[in-house]
């Protein structure tokens with residue numbers, strides 16, 4: 001195997017194939033091949049994944065599978081699941097899949113089976129969640145907890161917020177949930193402004209327990225609580241920690257009996273089903289949380305054991321590569337037709353962009369091909385009244401993922417049919433457009449015809465499921481996690497570190513004292529000095 005991606009046999013064949021295919025329209029492809037929608041769709045895990053509206057033929061797919069083979073995807077999948085230290089820059093295993101492994105299975109890290117440890121934490125989380133949900137856990141003044149505030153950022157925030165919003169239908173409604181992440185004091189202030197301290201639990205979620213934003217917000221929360229309750233002993237009843245760092249948790253003043261642990265082989269953006277999911281479990285209850293884990297696990301099994309030709313995350317990942325590296329598409333739209341999934345695009349932004357937004361390969365060289373796309377999106381139908389114009393008639397090619405459900409959790413008359421019709425129609429319009437002849441037949445004045453033409457040939461996938469349940473949410477998240485890994489393997493990069501977030505943090509630590517002390521000399525570039533002086537006033 002040649003290590004250089006762009007010199008591999010399959011890559012070169014794909015380049016030639018792209019030249020033949022790039023001018024072929026989806027209209028022609030569907031006319032010439034009426035069976036393509038059956039062939040280019042997978043029904044598995046209760047998901048209909050229709051990828052027939054992509055600019056592909058059987059040959060495209062077979063070359064993409066060949067590429068995956070040449071890059072050793074099957075072996076790399078096995079390496080991840082079996083706990084090899086595939087995060088080579090941090091010398092760590094990558095085992096978010098172990099977090100949802102069934103009790104009784106064995107996954108070894110450095111000769112130790114981690115599955116019993118995982119289930120021990122899950123059981124502790126379940127016990128605590130039940131105490132909060134039933135009102136048995138009392139605050140310092142003896143009142144039950146009614147408000148839960150999760151303090152965390154990045155991977156310790158986006159998953160919990162997304163899951164809470166996605167599964168709101170299943171939440172216990174007499175509990176209020178808030179999520180504080182930003183260092184901006186407005187975030188904390190607004191989150192607690194109408195809360196009673198004696199009924200409020202703070203969950204400090206931080207893998208490292210050293211993150212500036214989270215620790216600053218946590219200290220502010222402690223001061224807020226102490227100011228209201230006037231006794232240091234209150235902290236034990238109102239603070240719990242989710243972390244891998246027992247020492248820092250205890251130094252902060254949280255009793256480590258109120259700490260829920262996880263491990264360094266769980267990446268932040270892959271942690272919503274670890275202890276970081278405590279707020280989710282309190283909200284939806286342990287049984288629903290376990291069914292979410294079951295959904296994750298089923299998709300793990302699908303990814304691990306299904307041949308590439310029917311493997312949903314593998315096909316998703318390879319299609320992304322087809323567009324990013326051959327068509328030059330730089331973005332991917334995520335368009336859920338379910339309002340509960342409103343934070344899902346934001347969650348996927350971190351999962352995909354922090355994982356695959358890298359130009360350095362595992363060999364330490366600069367990639368001579370494009371890697372991670374920009375992910376973005378909003379729920380339909382709202383997006384249709386905003387940015388879809390650019391997807392239909394803009395100059396960029398933007399592959400879209402439509403995500404929809406047959407059954408609404410809130411079935412009001414007409415709403416669901418209108419919602420689903422819109423989702424299906426958007427994919428149809430993007431793929432097949434509207435020709436000048438079709439526009440002219442509607443008696444449109446000649447001068448307006450070009451404006452009303454939709455050139456079509458814009459690709460999309462549709463993921464159709466029965467209903468947004470905790471289990472389906474688990475499947476959806478795992479599906480994208482594994483698509484990300486598929487791409488990382490083909491690109492030969494490490495999707496599990498995030499060195500690119502460090503530099504700005506380090507520079508901020510240098511700037512903080514320069515903002516606080518107006519006498520302090522500033523020694524940056526002219527622009528940075530100027531900004532510092534402006535702030536100083």
Ligand code: G6Q
Pocket residue numbers: 153154155156205206207208209210211214267268269270354498
């Ligand atoms: C995720 C990243 C990052 C991380 C946050 C919070 O993969 O590593 O988003 O989750 O920086 O880190 P802590 O959980 O350690 O506070």
